[in-house]
Amino acid sequence: MRGVELTDRESTILQSVIEGYVREAKPVSSSAVVRVSSVSLSSATVRNVMRALEEKGLILQPHTSAGRIPTDLGYRYYVDNLVKPVGLTAGERKAIGSELAKLVHCDLATVLAGISHMVSEASREMAVAVAPSGGGQVIEQVALVAIGAGRIMAVVATDVGPTRTAVLTTDGTFRRAEVSRASDLLNKWLRGVTLSEASATIEKRLGEQDPAPGGWLGGLLDGVRVFLSPGGGERIHYEGARYIFRHPEFSTDAASLGEIFDSEETLAEVVRGPVKAAEVRVVIGAENICSGMTRMSLIAGTYRIGGVVGRMGVIGPTRMKYPRLIGLVGYFSKVLDDLLAE
């Protein structure tokens, strides 16, 4: 922000323009500034000041003989120099406190989901919360636990942040004792190493082994390396996408899309809607439950993992390439089913 210096009067008028524009979403005229602002000046004087602000790049006219709207630079000056953050009212803080109390003993994912819900309610904007990304975390403990039927659970605890786990599958058979030995080995290799170094460390130590482990263990270690890669376990939570689409800067025909992206839960609900499908199921336009989907179609397939079914598919406008997409979803759901059947 170096280089932009404003007089008090310029600041005041910039603030009036910005706050007027935020309120009305329309270019702000000099007379409108005179009306709302505390300065007692004529519109002609305000116009002179506005011209100075325009020359400094803080506001602009969409066209000659229109009012002014703020530029990014104008907002920047406003945020850096003029904004006084508004605290929450006592009532709001109290309400938030009691909501928050419910989250005290929950895990990070639940807390973040709750926070993004609360923020989006309070702000009437889309709220997001992301868990810390894990590149610099130091591994304290790694464990592999056989949980039967070719499935192995991997757990990694780091010095900070959430503990991460995953279930890995192997194609071969193994004995519990072998898994346990592999677990001890990994632990010896990785304790004190950061997550971002983990994959390279495994590769390096693997090369030093004689003989090199093969078969199910080799495959397993590939899975472990993906599992340990930074970013793999982090998660984003968001809520309130509908608020973005409701703003007048976006045309109303996109407003319905806001509902689809309103939160992860909404999206999951849309896809999970037609649960009793056998093969590939097509839900067209107004057949959808979600009101935001009345002009969209969903092509969904199912896959099984153990005894329960999951869903996958594509979402697009009703005007979509059904023959191709039905074939595609059918193929992928079968392939996924096979992959998870191992």
Place this chain on the structure above:
Amino acid sequence: MRGVELTDRESTILQSVIEGYVREAKPVSSSAVVRVSSVSLSSATVRNVMRALEEKGLILQPHTSAGRIPTDLGYRYYVDNLVKPVGLTAGERKAIGSELAKLVHCDLATVLAGISHMVSEASREMAVAVAPSGGGQVIEQVALVAIGAGRIMAVVATDVGPTRTAVLTTDGTFRRAEVSRASDLLNKWLRGVTLSEASATIEKRLGEQDPAPGGWLGGLLDGVRVFLSPGGGERIHYEGARYIFRHPEFSTDAASLGEIFDSEETLAEVVRGPVKAAEVRVVIGAENICSGMTRMSLIAGTYRIGGVVGRMGVIGPTRMKYPRLIGLVGYFSKVLDDLLAE
């Protein structure tokens, strides 16, 4: 679809109308049908058939003297009776196979993320994949493990589906032996119970205890009940939201929003962008890295968990209520920070 019966010719023409509309995104005229369709009829005859289709509610005219577009019912008939799914080419199947091979040993979340990526690439539509929802799953094993500093890791393994874990925090102090005893107790109570019954079961058994456990254990069990509630651990993966917004049915000014919602990773990237923030940070319009955000602002705050920082905030158009929202984000990030500091 009972009640709608079409002659062969009506079917053929319906198909031409739908496929023409899918291709061109414009109303299809009778002469256009004659041009592409194999039937050798005059446009006047086609018009007569179209009128019959319109009376049956399968197609409609946006206005008099325009071509026809399909209704939801038209698409429904088409999907149920006329679509022959198109298989993938050998080349596509091969490419998919080799991509898929990389996912063999990965956990479910990674597999689903990979699948939604592949489907969105292949379909040029938004792809989604959801893990099975867990209400009916039977609990095989529950474990609580103390991992130091008031933190306890909870793990639940069910007969099917992904194993779920969470880190719970307690406000009190405890001994490892106590945690271990609580773990055994939970296991005895819950083994064989479904996830959806778990919470009620804990409450019931808790009532039978004499004396009722209090202090840190009571709080912990509240956390466990939230953790075990069905749906808490499921997750959606999606990718390719940009494809929805690119379709001509939505106006171009919303197209940039597609990029923001393109995938969970994109959204996380946007929020994580300005990492070195001290307090609340405002990123305005073109200051954003993401090209889809040039007309949006991000107000982000940080929270600490252990030594690493996470981020939370709101996203909206540059025309937003900065004073209120900066105050709000500041308050919530502080409150979240405090909550996680325990």
Place this chain on the structure above:
DNA sequence: CTTAGCACTCTTATGAGGAGAGTGCTAAGG
């Protein structure tokens, strides 16, 4: 430096007119 007054510009709304697209109808032909 401020302001009143006024000419100028640009948007927006409205309506008219013409071209083009596509239909509905009718009457003739197979």
Place this chain on the structure above:
DNA sequence: CCTTAGCACTCTCCTCATAAGAGTGCTAAG
């Protein structure tokens, strides 16, 4: 009875012209 050629009709879309309104830039006086 079904099909089709021909034609009138309707509706959209584009352009142009006009008028009203909003808001500015400029200038000269206070």
